[in-house]
Amino acid sequence: MKGSTSRFVNLILSLAVLAASIIVYSSFLRPAYEEINGMRGDLSSKTEFLENQKKIVDEVKGLLEEYQTLAGPRQTVSLVLPTVEEYPSAVNQMSSLARASGLVLGSVATTKLPFEQSTTQQTGEPAVSVLQLVINLNGPYQAFKNFINSVESNIRLFDIVSFEIGSSQGGGDNYPYNMVVNAYYQSL
Amino acid sequence: MAQNLGSNYSNNQKKESARSGGSGLRLLSFMVFVFVVVFLSYFGLIFGYKNFVASQIEKRDKEIADLATQVPKTELDEYLTFRFQLINLDKLLKDHVIASKVLPLLEANANQKVYYSEMNFQVKERRINLEGVAQSYEAVAEQFATLQRLKEIARYETNGAKSIEGGRVQFNASLFLKPEVLK
Numbered sequence: 001m002k003g004s005t006s007r008f009v010n011l012i013l014s015l016a017v018l019a020a021s022i023i024v025y026s027s028f029l030r031p032a033y034e035e036i037n038g039m040r041g042d043l044s045s046k047t048e049f050l051e052n053q054k055k056i057v058d059e060v061k062g063l064l065e066e067y068q069t070l071a072g073p074r075q076t077v078s079l080v081l082p083t084v085e086e087y088p089s090a091v092n093q094m095s096s097l098a099r100a101s102g103l104v105l106g107s108v109a110t111t112k113l114p115f116e117q118s119t120t121q122q123t124g125e126p127a128v129s130v131l132q133l134v135i136n137l138n139g140p141y142q143a144f145k146n147f148i149n150s151v152e153s154n155i156r157l158f159d160i161v162s163f164e165i166g167s168s169q170g171g172g173d174n175y176p177y178n179m180v181v182n183a184y185y186q187s188l
Numbered sequence: 189m190a191q192n193l194g195s196n197y198s199n200n201q202k203k204e205s206a207r208s209g210g211s212g213l214r215l216l217s218f219m220v221f222v223f224v225v226v227f228l229s230y231f232g233l234i235f236g237y238k239n240f241v242a243s244q245i246e247k248r249d250k251e252i253a254d255l256a257t258q259v260p261k262t263e264l265d266e267y268l269t270f271r272f273q274l275i276n277l278d279k280l281l282k283d284h285v286i287a288s289k290v291l292p293l294l295e296a297n298a299n300q301k302v303y304y305s306e307m308n309f310q311v312k313e314r315r316i317n318l319e320g321v322a323q324s325y326e327a328v329a330e331q332f333a334t335l336q337r338l339k340e341i342a343r344y345e346t347n348g349a350k351s352i353e354g355g356r357v358q359f360n361a362s363l364f365l366k367p368e369v370l371k
Contacts, residue, residue, distance in 0.1 A: 014212070014216045014218075017219035024226050029233065039238070040241055046245060046249065061258070064263050067270065074270055081273050081280070159311075161312065163308075164308040
């Protein structure tokens, strides 16, 4: 009788301890494991992100080192397409080209125009703006031809929008010219 | 004899009782062991592994933040500006046209009996508006015929001709160039 009581008590205690184990497992251990599993996933993705970023940073450093060696081309590109409108420089260049070609520069008017955005333009990409110059000139026809060629081969990119040659003034080789030219700059 | 049998029975019962009590105790011990394992696993996870993983995450965050400072922002901005200058320049040069090509074209195909008094060229439309004076209507017709034959001209429009003093003829025309002419 004493043995069977002891056996019964042991069985009850065993069941109680088993129940406690199940409760601790389901209420504490399993949620804690799931939480830590989530943290491990987070750690794994951050480690992967870090590795990718390290590769990108290495590539960027390489590009920057290469960029530092391109002082000449950088300067040339900035002359062709400046990062500011450089209105005085554009007018000065027109004046110099006209004088060198043998024309008299009557007037220059400038207007800032919005550039037509390309469909491939991405967000954050610096846009190109237009500085339009309306020029009045006078002089011989051959000089005007030279002037047009000079404008088209100038270091700063100029696109001729239109030009007009008027009637000879006084019957000689002296014509009035109107020209509309677009110069560009990259607005940041 | 009977006493011996009774004694044996009593001994067997004691052994059976001891065996039953021992197996119950072993079951209880095993259950306690399972509980201790579960309990220690929980505390191990919470106070050991979780802290370790959290510290690793913190370390990665710091490394990621440090990585951003490894590239100087000024240099990066300069580089990006240069890169976009090249991209934008490429787009602009694709649309760049040589407008000066129209003057030699008109000169080479001007009739000796005709001179142009005014000229206007609209690059986007590739349209040349001409105003000229010819010695006669025949000279005007010859000039138009010459222009019509040019492979550079997509089409032309005459806007009229009229007689002026000295028997000469004043005319207006518009020429439309093919796109490839200005490239």
